[in-house]
Amino acid sequence: MGKRRMKMRKSKLVVLGLIAALALTGCGSKAKEEPKTSPDTDATATAIPSGTFTGEGEGKGGKIKVELTLENGEIKKIDVLENNETQGFADAMQTITDAMIGTNSFDVDSVSGATLTSTGFKTAVENAFEKTGASKDQLVAKEAAGTSNKEEREAAYTADVVIVGAGGAGLTAAIEAANNGASVILLEKMPMEGGNTLISGGEYAAPGNWLQKEEGIEDSKDQFYEDILKGGDYENDPELVRVLADHALESAEWLKDEVNVTFEDYMLFFGGHSVKRSLVPKDASGVELISKLTKKAGEVGVITHLNTTAKELVVENDKVVAVKAEFDGKEITYSANKGVILATGGFGSNLEMRVKYNPEMNEKILSTNSVGSTGDGITMAENVGAELVDMQYIQTYPTCDPELGTLLYVGDVRMEGRSILVNKEGKRFVEELERRDVISRAVVAQTGGVSYMFWDEASMVASGVNVKHQREYDYLIEKGILIKADTIEEAAAFFDIDAEELKKTVEKYNEYAKNGKDEEFNKRGTLTAFTGGPYYIMKSKPAIHHTMGGIKINTDANVINTDGNIIKGLFAAGEVTGDIHGTNRLGSDAIADITVFGRIAGRNAAKAE
Secondary structure, three states, X not given: OOOOOHHHHHHHHHHHHHHHHHHHHOOOOOOOOOOOOOOOOOOOXXXXXXXXXXXXXXXXXXXXXXXXEEEOOEEEEEEEEXXXXXXXXXXXXXXXXXXXXXXXXXXXXXXXXXXXXXXXXXXXXXXXXXXXXXXXXXXXXXXXXXXXXXXXXXXXXXXXEEEEOOEHHHHHHHHHHHHOOOOEEEEOOXXXXXXXXHOOOOOEEOOOOHHHHHHOOOOOHHHHHHHHHHHOOOOOOHHHHHHHHHHHHHHXXXXXXXXXXXXXXXXXXXXXXXXXXXXXXXHHOHHHHHHHHHXXXXXXXXXXXXXXXXXXXXXXXXXXXXXXXXXXXXXXXXXXXXXXXEOOOOOOOOHHHHHXXXXXXXXXXXXXXXXXXXXXXXXXXXXXXXXXXXXXXEEEEEEEOOOOOOEOHHHHHOOOXXXXXXXXXXXXXXXXXXXXXXXXXXXXXXHHHOEEEEEEHHHHHHHOHHHHOHHHHHHHHHHOOEEEEOOHHHHHHHOOOOHHHHHHHHHHHHHHHHXXXXXXXXXXXXXXXXXXXXXXXXXXXXXXEEEOOEEXXXXXXXXXXXXXXXXXXXXXXXXXXXXXXXXXXXXXXXXXXXXXXXXXXXXXXXXXX
């Protein structure tokens, strides 16, 4: 679950700004909005009318509507009347509200990691103020009275276990460490918990799970083990893969039964897997995971310090004993009686690091990652002698927003096995349930480096992606990235796809479905024929999604140094680690990974001496 829509949004905001300006000045045809309370112009120095005014902006999740209350030239209150922002990112609006009221100014910083939400909210507030007819310059700024960032912090803290990174792996490790009797402090540089897990679909690969049993799907730990190894071209560490495969199901049950994560009553068939085994959290969103993990962490006594950037690991007597971090420009030392866990995620948003290890992953390739995925933990671990492995293996997700690089969850119709991928020429070019890296390379080789996902109304109804991901669906339609049309010809014409070839492709695929075998690409799973319109076509392209490389760990989640020995007091879990997925991670294996190894790291750190 942020990242990347700024260029498009800026242009939109400029247009909105021009429209607003014309509405205020053009021909005098439109009067300014009347405040809900009577204007009080009692000779105030600013001549800004008091009252309440409404305004709108465009956030990451769509329209943000606010109500601004002004009194005697001061910002008194800002209420959010309407928004569809993701939990966590929505907290940015309160942070900005506190800053605006505290400084009596709209010129406050956006919240790092929630840029689109921040921009949309600030635009909405300024849009409301425009309706006063006054100028922002008339607001008399005050000395900053403090924002939510300015909480008091001591110069030093001590806990049994200190964890860096409050994404899925960090929260899981924190809960397990606390459950094993340790006091825990969790550090997060972003203003909210979640990391990449928050903005993911949250799907979880679990062999032998309860839904498979209901559907009569045969699966096993050994089969999952082989799928992971094969998916990573056998470049994985077999011992780590064995642990992941053996404990994936029990950790999924832990999420369900102990953390109270709600899973939907259906599964997805991710590319590269041999069977359908991927559980889907409520609303097909990582928000369900992070909200429940965060709640559980609080219940078991985990202390979380947000906006706190870890800078350095402290080593004494060959053991990691503390983390030096920075909060609001102040250095703070977090001492760990038992152990430090790194759960800082990958480096998909660190262009310099990406190019260092894989020159092909340059600035031309967009990213699905959180802006916080900058490899901090990898760098800190390397500085104390940790071995790094598989750093060159960087995965792209094949079907992302061609303008922003964000994941397109409407595209989950592909994992339902109810769509095909075609090129500009209207032809299929790859198996739709292949590995992500294979599909991505195939897409890049097509005209324009993009693919077009095709499906019909029956597939839409069966998958329900337009309902599960309605905000994204509406956005894609609005931006012309997705077209809904009555005929194949009309849909194809929208993207200038060869309609006749596309019709032939559909007919051929329907024949394969009738016979039960894909003669061209041997597509796995059940083949479902397309029936009638409306028809849908979605344009997409690959974007950086997961970095397989990172810190070398053993099966107990201990960090290993370049001499092959354990670094005492240091553990790691999640995307910050390497050697689990090899050259390529299969879809939905990440959530299993962070949960399995997060639990192991938490338990072992709590028991460390």
